[in-house]
Amino acid sequence: MSKKILVVAGDGIGPEIVAEAMKVLQALQADGSIDVSIEDALIGGAAYDAVGDPLPAETLEAAKASDAVLLGAVGGPKWEPLHISKRPEKGLLGMRAGLGLFANLRPAILYPQLADASTLKADVVSGLDIMIVRELTGGIYFGQPRGVETLPSGERKGVNTLVYTESEVERICRVAFDIAMKRGKKVCSVDKANVLECTEMWREVAVKTAADYPEIDLSHMYVDNAAMQLVRAPKQFDVMVTTNMFGDILSDCAAMLTGSIGMLPSASLNADGQGMYEPIHGSAPDIAGKGVANPLATILSVAMMLRYSLDAPAAADRIEKAVSQVLDQGLRTADIMSEGMRQVGTAEMGDAVVAALS
Numbered sequence: 001m002s003k004k005i006l007v008v009a010g011d012g013i014g015p016e017i018v019a020e021a022m023k024v025l026q027a028l029q030a031d032g033s034i035d036v037s038i039e040d041a042l043i044g045g046a047a048y049d050a051v052g053d054p055l056p057a058e059t060l061e062a063a064k065a066s067d068a069v070l071l072g073a074v075g076g077p078k079w080e081p082l083h084i085s086k087r088p089e090k091g092l093l094g095m096r097a098g099l100g101l102f103a104n105l106r107p108a109i110l111y112p113q114l115a116d117a118s119t120l121k122a123d124v125v126s127g128l129d130i131m132i133v134r135e136l137t138g139g140i141y142f143g144q145p146r147g148v149e150t151l152p153s154g155e156r157k158g159v160n161t162l163v164y165t166e167s168e169v170e171r172i173c174r175v176a177f178d179i180a181m182k183r184g185k186k187v188c189s190v191d192k193a194n195v196l197e198c199t200e201m202w203r204e205v206a207v208k209t210a211a212d213y214p215e216i217d218l219s220h221m222y223v224d225n226a227a228m229q230l231v232r233a234p235k236q237f238d239v240m241v242t243t244n245m246f247g248d249i250l251s252d253c254a255a256m257l258t259g260s261i262g263m264l265p266s267a268s269l270n271a272d273g274q275g276m277y278e279p280i281h282g283s284a285p286d287i288a289g290k291g292v293a294n295p296l297a298t299i300l301s302v303a304m305m306l307r308y309s310l311d312a313p314a315a316a317d318r319i320e321k322a323v324s325q326v327l328d329q330g331l332r333t334a335d336i337m338s339e340g341m342r343q344v345g346t347a348e349m350g351d352a353v354v355a356a357l358s
């Protein structure tokens with residue numbers, strides 16, 4: 001049965017990288033590997049400019065009616081004011097909350113061909129394969145109260161609030177434990193339990209939930225140490241589970257171990273397996289419009305979409321193999337370029353992946 005995909009390209013490099021991912025989807029459609037119908041919608045600054053709303057009601061409705069959403073990136077200096085892009089019911093956060101996408105999977109995998117592009121020495125990162133499981137619809141991103149108010153003194157006060165309920169912690173821990181059961185059976189829960197009561201509770205709930213997973217080796221780490229350990233000895237981690245904000249920061253950090261933020265895909269899933277798929281990077285305003293962005297994180301996000309939401313694991317495997325093949329051919333976008341390789345632009349990289357599919 002045909003599956004519905006909603007494509008929201010967004011801003012900056014979003015449309016450039018999504019165009020390459022679309023070539024891959026269309027190639028798989030053309031050779032009969034998948035059966036999908038594809039629709040487009042507006043999100044982010046592009047939607048704000050067109051209709052005055054970074055998450056138009058029709059976009060959210062279309063997303064709800066889809067099996068999966070493919071997102072490029074949103075935001076940029078033009079739209080940064082707090083009232084446009086950061087309100088939790090708006091833009092990207094509104095999409096995540098509106099679809100109930102509480103489980104954000106961010107795999108940091110080093111392709112061996114990119115060992116030179118990693119910030120760490122090859123022997124420290126070779127074989128690196130970490131799954132960061134980030135809670136995505138709670139925590140300080142959504143907690144109330146929030147905002148900026150002017151005090152009687154005339155001074156302004158800014159507030160954001162870290163909030164988790166036990167059930168929110170339990171369900172994300174279960175996702176992490178279930179994933180770990182299919183991998184190395186090791187989960188590191190990252191918190192700041194020495195300072196923040198909310199994450200002290202997080203740790204207690206993680207321990208309690210782990211009782212249902214006797215085979216899982218659960219450890220705990222404070223987030224400051226986790227950031228350091230990711231850079232010092234990343235291969236000690238199998239699955240990491242953490243809060244919305246800590247996961248945001250740690251996944252950008254992990255990205256550099258794999259060579260570039262342009263290599264890291266993600267899946268954001270709800271309880272029904274419906275998902276949104278996006279590279280973890282942003283709209284990269286500094287390189288937008290230049291045709292140099294790395295499209296591989298977006299193409300690899302399509303592979304995650306096929307695996308997690310569209311029940312097409314063989315097609316997902318083919319995409320991942322094709323990516324590996326273009327790296328074997330020595331093709332590199334600027335962000336992963338190293339000596340002796342051939343530098344290509346966004347479109348050339350996308351075309352090479354399509355060619356490697358067949």
Ligand SMILES: NC(=O)c1ccc[n+]([C@@H]2O[C@H](COP(=O)([O-])OP(=O)(O)OC[C@H]3O[C@@H](n4cnc5c(N)ncnc54)[C@H](O)[C@@H]3O)[C@@H](O)[C@H]2O)c1
Binds near residue numbers: 072281285292295297
């Ligand atoms: N999921 C999202 O849509 C998302 C994620 C992060 C940031 N943002 C937004 O994007 C805007 C820019 O944020 P930022 O500059 O902090 O982060 P960013 O991820 O957009 O860029 C950080 C750096 O990484 C580089 N980079 C990112 N993606 C790349 C790619 N595919 N290929 C090569 N280089 C790449 C950029 O050129 C830049 O130097 C902001 O408005 C931010 O809110 C959106």
Ligand SMILES: CC(C)[C@H](C(=O)O)[C@@H](O)C(=O)O
Binds near residue numbers: 075092248280282
């Ligand atoms: C753009 C922003 C809201 C987003 C986040 O913080 O979740 C981004 O940094 C990400 O990692 O997807």
Ligand SMILES: [Mg+2]
Binds near residue numbers: 248249252280
């Ligand atoms: Mg981020």
